[in-house]
Amino acid sequence: MRIAGFEFAEGARFQPGAEKDAKAVGEHLEMLRKQFKGELTPEDVLEDAKHDNSPLHSFFEWSDTEAARQYRLQQARGLIRAVVAVYVQPDKPAVRQKxxxxxxxxxxxxxxxxxxxxxxxxxxxxxxxxxxxxxxxxxxxxxxxxxxxxxxxxxxxxxxxxxxxxx
Known part of the structure; x- marks a missing residue:
């Protein structure tokens, strides 16, 4: 089986207009995968994306200050999602719920x-x-x-x- 083309998954969130880049991104990722003997890692993708001429470059936040803020916001979302409340009622077992x-x-x-x-x-x-x-x-x-x-x-x-x- 061969890949006929590339598109972004439904619901993928990128900067406006990024949809048109799916073909270039997919082809570039495929080239990287082949370059690394069939394995693609986030580290390899990030290393490639550091270069201004990479089609992956614009998908990353390169301001360390803003990237750190975005990462911390993601951590905050994860923390909120991780909390489970334990509800109790007389004569009933406790119920754990998000x-x-x-x-x-x-x-x-x-x-x-x-x-x-x-x-x-x-x-x-x-x-x-x-x-x-x-x-x-x-x-x-x-x-x-x-x-x-x-x-x-x-x-x-x-x-x-x-x-x-x-x-």
Missing amino acids: AYVHIAEPSAPHYREASHAMSQTKTREMVLKTALAELHAWKKKYRDLQEFAALISIIDKIDEKSLQPVA
């Missing part, structure tokens, strides 16, 4: 306490829409693995209507 969920409001993305977000119609819909999109992205990523065929067929039965609260 403490915060991401609310993807276009003008102001943020995190909210999970049970509060799920109790509000607008934020509940946002969280469920994001979860459904992630589920479908997982399905798309692994749909060719026979070992997950039964799970894929279950995912196929899920749609947005099935995620609406029962009235």
